[in-house]
Amino acid sequence: MRTTWDFTGARALVAGAGGIGAAVTSALAEAGANVLVLDVDEAKMDKVCQGADSVNGLTTDLTSADACRAAVDRSVQLLGGIDVFVHAVGVNDRRPVLETPDEVWERLRAVNLDSAFWLGRAVGAVMVPAGHGRIVFLSSVSGLLAHKDHAPYAATKGGVNQLMRVMAREWAASGVTVNAVAPGYTETDLTRAYLSEPGIRASLETLVPAGRLGRPEDLTGPVLFLASDQAAFVTGQVLYADGGRTLV
Ligand SMILES: NC(=O)c1ccc[n+]([C@@H]2O[C@H](COP(=O)([O-])OP(=O)(O)OC[C@H]3O[C@@H](n4cnc5c(N)ncnc54)[C@H](O)[C@@H]3O)[C@@H](O)[C@H]2O)c1
Incomplete structure (x- = not known):
């Protein structure tokens, strides 16, 4: 592309x-950025670097x-x-509310939402005094739709959307924009095992007007647009990059 x-x-x-992080990293690097990547998984990190x-x-x-x-410092x-x-x-863990133990709730909240607050706050503390910055959170169609077996994941993505809006409002006058990109089902390690279960892929594809699931590369344009100078007057928005999934 x-x-x-x-x-x-x-x-x-x-x-x-x-x-998605690897695809965005490659796209930013190809466009001339110096990129630092954070992840707990050393093998994934090595591959991306x-x-x-x-x-x-x-x-x-x-x-x-x-x-x-410490990571932001x-x-x-x-x-x-x-x-x-x-x-x-x-991270995600698909199960009904009544079968969701405390540790699953706490793990999803910590990875998906707490880290968004902690990292976003630390990054904001750097960008606001600098008078410039672009923050993009990966949300999800699950932050809007009530997918069954997705309670902690959906709650964290709804939380990310609201966290993003408040950060956007508080930092707008400082030249810092804060937005989210919300993908539908995208082919990554996060969904690989679920998509390989019998019948799941075909049933999910029928829910997408575009007729296919997303690929990591489908997210790079939306993320880079929101991260660019051209998006200076766009803040507090959730951009759905979902092949029309949220239309139906
Ligand atoms: N793949 C999809 O279908 C999809 C759909 C909607 C939203 N999203 C969102 O997009 C984002 C990226 O997801 P992805 O599809 O690339 O998934 P992925 O599993 O390929 O990547 C997620 C990364 O998070 C890292 N991670 C997990 N726990 C961590 C921790 N404690 N500390 C540091 N790193 C940790 C993992 O090692 C992994 O590299 C996520 O926020 C996800 O919720 C994905």
Whole structure:
């Protein structure tokens, strides 16, 4: 796909080296950014950093406030500042509410929502005094629709949407925009096992007007647009990149 964005010299922090985080990292690097990636999974990190001089990684578990603060402090030292922050870490665990134990609720909240607050707050503390910044959270169609067996995941994505809106409002006058991109089902490690269950892929595809599930590359344009200078007057928005899933 032809790159239409210019991020020459931009300092980008991407939390998440998984399917979507890796695609966004490559797109930002191709467009000229220096990218630092955070993830708990060293193997994924190595893969994302391989062969790209402008991409580096910090292996870290983002489920504590201290770890998130330390990761952002270190990122500022390594990059020299942060112009773009993309939050693309996430986990899911599909089961009915009545079969959801405390530890599943707590783990999803910590990875999906708490890290968004902790990292977003630490990044905002750098961007607001600098008078410029772009923050993009990966939300989900689950933040809007009531998918069964998705209670903790849906609650964290609804929470991310509201967290994003309040950050957007508080930081708008400082030149910092905060938005979210909400994918539908996308082919990554997050969905691989579920999609391989009998009949699941076909039944999910019928729910998407575009007739297919998403690919990580489908998210790079929406994320890079919101991270670009061209999106300076767009803030507090959830951009659905879902092949029309939320229309039906
Ligand atoms: N794939 C989809 O269908 C889909 C749909 C809607 C939204 N999303 C969202 O997009 C984002 C990226 O998801 P993806 O599809 O690339 O998934 P993925 O599983 O490929 O990547 C998620 C990454 O998060 C990392 N991670 C998990 N726990 C962590 C922790 N404690 N500390 C640091 N890193 C941790 C994982 O190691 C992994 O690399 C997530 O927020 C996800 O909820 C994905």
